[in-house]
Amino acid sequence: MPVNSILGVFAKSPIKPLQEHIDKVHECASILVPFFEATVKQDWDEAVALRKQIRKAEQQADIQKREIRLQLPGGLFMPVERTDLLELVTQQDKIANKAKDISGRVIGRNMVIPSELQELFFAYLNRCLDAVYMAKEAVNELDDLLETGFRGRELDLVEKMIHKLDNIEADTDDIQIQLRRQLFALESELNPVDVMFLYKIIEWVGDLADLAERAGSRLELMLARV
């Protein structure tokens, strides 16, 4: 029996799925740590299995992204701009795509991070993932933001988080410079094509932090218009 009531007025909130999406994205990017650990151990079976996990998480994130887009029909009245929400989802999703690209490239070329670089590389990877985690935390504040009507203390908290995210991203840039320097010093001993791809991988891992920061700025824009 259809209910003739005004309850149909309340559309499904897009905020929860958005949070679930970034959680999935973060989960996907986090697999990169065990993945690279497997590669430096030359354990390619393990690496391929982890690569599969990354791909699966990325696909799930894609499905969630699509659902969010379908859940936002034109006639919704929301406290935030619809376009901003969609942009944020797109931005979040790019992080997962990037993680998938990195793992695919590494598997495809059986790349191993040279032992001299390993320590710094893992520090770098973890710092980039910190940025993704920070973006996740900021997006997860959205429901509390809604609770307070996107104003006041809660808003300040999110602004601080986004500021922190920017700082983390700046950190990753610094580490990236060091990492490139170290690689440059090693270049003569390595296969030139490998070196090219190593530079590529370093850049892509850095992109994780860049994309996380961009998601943060999207969030900031969304809140600025509120």
Added chain:
Amino acid sequence: MVDVLVTNGPWLIAFAAAFGFLMAWGIGANDVANAMGTSVGSNAITIKQAIVIAMIFEFAGAYLAGGEVTSTIRKGIIDSSYFVDVPELLVYGMIGSLLAAGIWLVVASALGWPVSTTHSIIGAIIGFAAVGVGTDAVAWGKVAGIVGSWIVTPAISGFIAFLLFQSVQKLIFDTDNPLANAKRYVPFYMALAGFIMSLVTITKGLKHVGVKFDTHEAYILSLAIAAIVGVIGKVIIGRLKMSESADKTTHFGNVERVFAVLMVVTACCMAFAHGSNDVANAIGPLAAVVSVVQHGGEITKKAELVWWILPLGAVGIVMGLAIFGKRVMQTIGKNITHLTPSRGFAAELAAATTVVIASGTGLPISTTQTLVGAVLGVGMARGIAAINLGVVRNIVVSWVVTLPAGAALSILFFYIIKGIMS
């Protein structure tokens, strides 16, 4: 022609009473989802509790405060001077209107259209008067006022909801310790709800029960009741067991639990307001029929409500609630609305306040409309994650469609009854 009324008087009254009861039943069945839905949907109260609250307070509202709007339905929409020579037409028309509105409500409920009971009865009365008697017989000025109120009241309700929710944000959510502030301020919101409800009852309702207060006494008494409600609320909130895990995820979870207590009060308020406002839709025409028949066809300027009319309407609404309401509530309970008690309370209290204020002016307003207005108001205060404007549009369209539908049906029944009687 008047002897028609004299010879068939008891029959006419019996039919009017039966159709009035049907209409009241339809109101109870149709509007229960709107009046109680927000409370059930936000999980503040269970379905059982909702039914019990609705029964008690709808009855109380209908019986204690339902007399005021009745006169507008009975006398305001039609220019009674046109019926002085043909009082039987007024009787036929009113009976036809009741049947038309009642049937329309049942049909709409079955199809799941959110119609307004107020719109259906007013459409029906305008219909039979304009076609059956002549367009001059309708007091178009009054009708314009009523239609105008359909635009004004949602706006007022939305405004009140907006202010209420903003105050909640400022006082409670946007503070260092939301929970402590919730415990401090929520009893005041409860007292406010209690105050509004008792004030309207005392000033508007108790006349026909034979109790009379002057304004001064009414205010003092209402304040006293409000204080009692607030104190009781404070005690209950004090007893709430809060989940100790004060981690980020349940940051506002405990606060919402405090609001859930408040929502029980506003649910009572809403049911009361609904009963007081909408019972008139069923008993207004019935009262008109009874008055004309009992005065032997004379249309009196001032007719007291006969004692059994209000209870009949009140019982009808409660019956509709009890029989039909349960199914409706269960459907609501299954559709998890994305509505927290803090939003639901603001919407309900604003709608209820608007209804009782407007009932005081005697205008028949639509409860559904005030509630939709209130929901939009909370949305404007950025309190609701997503409002489906498409659904809002459909609701508005169904209101507009209801007027001609009610009119067409009532014209049909009017001619049928006229044919049978002559």
